[in-house]
Amino acid sequence: MAEGLAALVRHTEFKRGAREMLGITLGISAWGLVTGVAMVKSGLGVGLSLLMSLVVFAGSSQLASLPLLASGAPLWVLWATAFCVNLRFVIFSAQWRLYFEPLPRAQRLLIGYFAADLNYVAFLKRFPDMKPDPANQVPYFWGGVATNWFAWQVPAIAGILLADRVPTNWGLGFAGVLALLGLSYSLLRDRNTWVSGAVAGCAAVAAYALPLRLNILVAIAAAVAIGLLMERWLPPSSATSGTGGRSA
Incomplete structure (x- = not known):
């Protein structure tokens, strides 16, 4: 096992995957720091916050669920919000299935845990043909994951550990918004995703007065609905869909 891991790390595609993720780690790290502080300040405590960070590993759903936890929202609202926020991974995994279907199920499940938005974007840029090539694609995936996972978790x-020493007047919440905007912008690849993003933003603002942050669900539902309609009536060109824009 140690020899296999060493061979994986030495693989050219592993190094390439890690290198191509380095350019976006600053935004990921800022988002991770904000999320860690927010979890503790929302009342989860250090232990539960560490567990949530390591087990959930989904920053957007973590940030979306924290205000609901703090406000005492019903469990179904919490689950529904996290489910809707993470629906995009159904699309991501459907695309990755074209590459990783030949792999053993246990390995595919492990890949599912580490899968992330920007890994998906980088992976489809590197392998746009959607043909399985495990000898190169698996090392590339794990190289990107190695950079992304540590850039988030550290x-x-x-x-989490320093939350009590971080003053609230540092404006980390705004930093988190900027990080999210940067990450979201990187996923806007064609007309359909831009329109869906704009609709989501307008819907979130229009429904802001709803209790329990239900405007988040309204925004997600509106974006998914308009995205599906545009996919059916105004499909993106093959040039943009090949870069992953269609599903991102």
């Missing part, structure tokens, strides 16, 4: 854990 700042998140630091934020």
Whole structure:
């Protein structure tokens, strides 16, 4: 097992995957730090915050669920919000299935845990043909994951452990918004995703007065609905869909 891991790390595609993720780690790390601080300040405590960071590993759903936890929202609202926020991974995994279907189920499940938005974007840029090539695709995936996972977890854990020493007047919440905007912008690849993003933003603002942050669900539902309609009536060109824009 040690020899296999060493061979994986030495693989050219592993190094390429890690290198191509380095350019976006600053935004990921800022987002992770903000999330770590927010979890503790929302009342979860250090232990539960560490567990949530390591087990859930989904920053957007973590940030979306924290205000609901703090406000005492019903469990069904919490689950529904996390489910809707993470629906995009159904699309991601459907695309990755074209590459990783030949792999053993246990390995595919492990890949599912580490899968992330920007890994998906980088992976489809590297392998746009959607043909399985495990000898190169698997090392590339794990190279990107190695960079992405540590870029998230190290700042998140630091934020959890140092949350009581971070003054609220530092404006980390705004930093988190900026990080999310940067990450979201990287996923806007064609007309359909831009329109869906704009609709989501307008719907979130229009429904802001709803209790229990239900405007988040309204925004997600509106974006998914308009995205599906545009996919059916105005499909993106093959040039943009090949870069992953269609599903991102």
